Amino acid sequence: MYTDKVIEEFKNPSNLGKLENADARGEVGNVTCGDMLYVYIKVKNNKITDIKVETFGCVAAVATSSMLTKLVKGKTLEEAEKVTKEQIAKELGGLPPIKLHCSTLAVDGLKKAIENYRTKMQPS
Amino acid sequence: MKIYLDNGATTKVDNKVVEAMLPFFEEKYGNASSLHIFGQEAYKSLDGARKTIAAKLNAQSEEIIFTSGGSEANNLAIKGIINREDHIITVKTEHPSVLNTIKELEKQGVETTYLNVTKEGYIDFNELIASFKENTKLVSIMHANNEIGVIQDIRKVYNLCKKKKIIFHTDAVQSFGKAYISSEDADLISISAHKIHGPKGVGTLYVKKGIRLKPQIFGGDQEGKQRAGTENIPGIVGFAKATELITEKEIKQMESLRDYFINELLKIKDTKLNGPRERLCNNINISFKYIEGEAILTLLDFEGIAVSTGSACSSKSLEPSHVLKALNLNQKEIHGTIRFTISKFTTKEELDYSIDKIKMVVEKLRKISPLRGDKDVYR
Known part of the structure; x- marks a missing residue:
């Protein structure tokens, strides 16, 4: 059902867990649907210097969370925003159609985190 | 290390079962309906296996119908009894082979009551009694649940049904060989070989004497004309062996x-x-x-x-x-x-x-x- 890449990413995920002293957090998903992500970012000079994700979900949710962090770490906020769910799925060698929503969740989580960061940085 | 903790899905076939089955592929491969010596040999083995399974259920040989497994047994029990004007009572936690069979019948007009369960998975007998209707023909309640292992008091259900002259079917696929069940517990009992270290593709529907089922597979006169098809002798022999080994x-x-x-x-x-x-x-x-x-x-x-x-x-x-x-x-x-x-x-x-x-x-x-x-x- 899953590609070897998905399984490999799930087996040895990168950047999962809580990021202490994060600059912003994005929360997506809900318990009812079975997937929930918290995306934490640290930003310096408009670049994502660190990112971690807390994931409640299935194999695909864990794998997409991990892949997302690899794709955006070190990128500027604008570059990171351009990462798509298709890109994540492609990097994982594809996802079962029913699991594509997991990659949407990862992308949305990051967008929320960036949005929250920008709101926070705005002079009040 | 490989550890199999999914025996509710299926089980490893016992070596002794494999041994018992082997002669029926290359030596005793006759059709039990044939008149020659090959056929007679097959018939004898079929008859012996039927007796073994009947004995385990405290039933008679004629009350045993061999099927392709638990799902077919459940299909036959329900579709073999129900007509479109009938009412069925079942439980929300039944196996899909019961629930989806009933859903199919509902398309033809059959009416169903789905009983709720308690937090632990037990049915409520008051709800069952309150659900009986004039046209209730069948109650189908599983013996042991495949997911949560709860065992229903089916003897009590059966006694209530008998009083109302309603036929009672129980899906005992998970419980057979693991919890006591006999012909005194239901009119129709579904069981399956591959959950008890027997082969896949063979099951049984116990049918109480006096109950006639509408066949779901038409063809020859096998299984008391209630289930056509050449008997799966190796499978049935394996099923009987697995039953003996319990x-x-x-x-x-x-x-x-x-x-x-x-x-x-x-x-x-x-x-x-x-x-x-x-x-x-x-x-x-x-x-x-x-x-x-x-x-x-x-x-x-x-x-x-x-x-x-x-x-x-x-x-x-x-x-x-x-x-x-x-x-x-x-x-x-x-x-x-x-x-x-x-x-x-x-x-x-x-x-x-x-x-x-x-x-x-x-x-x-x-x-x-x-x-x-x-x-x-x-x-």
Whole structure:
């Protein structure tokens, strides 16, 4: 059902867990649907210097969370925003159609985190 | 290390069963309907196997109909009895082979009452009694549940049905060989070989004398003209052998391993046993809160441990198990649900190894979950 890449990413995920002293957090998903992500970012000079994700979900949710962090770490906020769910799925060698929503969740989580960061940085 | 804890799905075929089956492929391969010596030999073996299974159910040979398995037995029991003007009573937690058969009949106008269950999975007898109607023809209630191992008091159900002259069917696929069941417990009983270390593709429907079923497969006169098709002699012989091999001692052994396993798993923080303590001897169903079942299953699979889950994420429909939903578990409990089903071959060493790995996997997933107990999401 899953590609070897998905399984490999799930087996040895990168950047999962809580990021202490994060600059912003994005929360997506809900318990009812079975997937929930918290995306934490640290930003310096408009670049994502660190990112971690807390994931409640299935194999695909864990794998997409991990892949997302690899794709955006070190990128500027604008570059990171351009990462798509298709890109994540492609990097994982594809996802079962029913699991594509997991990659949407990862992308949305990051967008929320960036949005929250920008709101926070705005002079009040 | 490879540890199989999914015996509710299917079981390893016992060596002795394989041995008993082998001659029926290359030597005694006759058709039981043939008149020559090959046919007679096959017929004799078929007859012997029928007697063995009948005896185990305290029934008569003529009351045993061989089928291709539990699903066909359930289909035959229900479709063989029900007409479009009839009312059926069943339970929300039945196996899909019962629920989907009934759903199909509903399209033709059949009316159904789906009984609720308690938090532990038991039916409420008052609700059952209140559901009886003028046109109630059949009550179908499973003996032991495949997911949560709850055992219904089917003798009591049967007595209520008898008073109302309603036919009672029970799906005993999970319980046969693990909990006592006999012809005094129901009019129709479905059982299957591959759940008791027999081969796949063979089952039985016990049909009480005096009840005639509308055949669902038409053809020759086999199985009292109620189920056509050349008998699967190797499978049936294997089924009978597997039935003979059932022992009380092994049931006791599974019970004690089950209790040990449950107690050890409940020592893990934020876990919950689904279904009652007094349950099927081989069933353990645990919710691990704050983590998801498919992820648990896959990490255990990496460690060589085979289990199953009721989580939505593992199903093709993204719908969580209908059984767990019927228990009114909350969502965080349903998603992290794992079923472990042991067998007579399961050892304490295997369980100890599994417990260690389960602890490790649960810890690993909780570490990356946003839903640990101290978080705000559940308050």
